[in-house]
Amino acid sequence: MSDQVVGYSVADAVARITLNRPPVNALSLDAIRAVVAAFRRAADDRAVRAVLLTSAVAGRFSAGLDLDILLGKSVEEMRPFVQELYINLYDAQYNLGKPSIAVVGGAARGGGMTMAVSCDVVLAGAGATFGYPEIDVGVVPAIHFAHLPRLVGRHRAFELLFSGRAFDAREARELGLVNRVVPDGELDGAAATLAAQFAAKSETVVRMGRAAFMRQIDLDYRRSIANAVEDFCSVAATAAAQEGLAAFVEKRKPNW
Numbered sequence: 001m002s003d004q005v006v007g008y009s010v011a012d013a014v015a016r017i018t019l020n021r022p023p024v025n026a027l028s029l030d031a032i033r034a035v036v037a038a039f040r041r042a043a044d045d046r047a048v049r050a051v052l053l054t055s056a057v058a059g060r061f062s063a064g065l066d067l068d069i070l071l072g073k074s075v076e077e078m079r080p081f082v083q084e085l086y087i088n089l090y091d092a093q094y095n096l097g098k099p100s101i102a103v104v105g106g107a108a109r110g111g112g113m114t115m116a117v118s119c120d121v122v123l124a125g126a127g128a129t130f131g132y133p134e135i136d137v138g139v140v141p142a143i144h145f146a147h148l149p150r151l152v153g154r155h156r157a158f159e160l161l162f163s164g165r166a167f168d169a170r171e172a173r174e175l176g177l178v179n180r181v182v183p184d185g186e187l188d189g190a191a192a193t194l195a196a197q198f199a200a201k202s203e204t205v206v207r208m209g210r211a212a213f214m215r216q217i218d219l220d221y222r223r224s225i226a227n228a229v230e231d232f233c234s235v236a237a238t239a240a241a242q243e244g245l246a247a248f249v250e251k252r253k254p255n256w
Contacts, residue, residue: 006034007056008041013049013199014192015042020056024063027111029081031066035115036084039092039100049199049206051096052191053119054103061102061128064110070139071245075233082232085111086143086225093118094214097207099198103191104128105184109166114143120210122177123191124169125184130177131166138244138254142232146224151176 005028007018017038019025035053042051055061069081093100102119107129116122134141141161148157152175160167172178182190198206235241240256247254 008038014195015048015051026066028066032084050195051100059106061104061108062112075237078233124178125187128169133164136164137248138241139236142228
């Protein structure tokens, strides 16, 4: 795992996974593989009792997918990345065995939203912003079709996913996407305090309890995200999506 892309450290029984791909933490295949590897590393370390997912890039959690993964690519060329982000990240979180906390101190978009909401808890700084802008470049946030309606309701989910609009931390909290909003300067401290609370519990009880919790909430989600891989790739490979992606890179309006 490259520390230049994703940092990993452990202190006081808390593992910290740090996104570090300036300028916006765009997710390359190597980056998401590094995140998944870091979660698996934390899972294997019985001394780790909680995990933080955070960013070293000021004002950014993650802007989402690196468009090089999609632009000019076939379904087969896209699939390894989407499987890593949708399925392998989910499996790593499912089997983590300890609480995970997303620490969102800036903009989270698209694939960045996928990583944040994969965690058990989401803490946001007051200046954080969120959004699903995929529709604006001709693709769809397919994995969020599987869970967002369950979290916020069908109608609100549709509006967010198909408008592509950004929304602030307060609205994210009201929607139930964020557990807590804290002043930006207090975000790291709040995350450390919560991680310490989790870490102070019985390792055995939390591990077994979290496994039971995940089984109860899983329902048919694992099959849903497998379908989401195919849905995403099928749309992203269309001529319309490729035009939207090219227009975004070229800073022009798409010719749809």
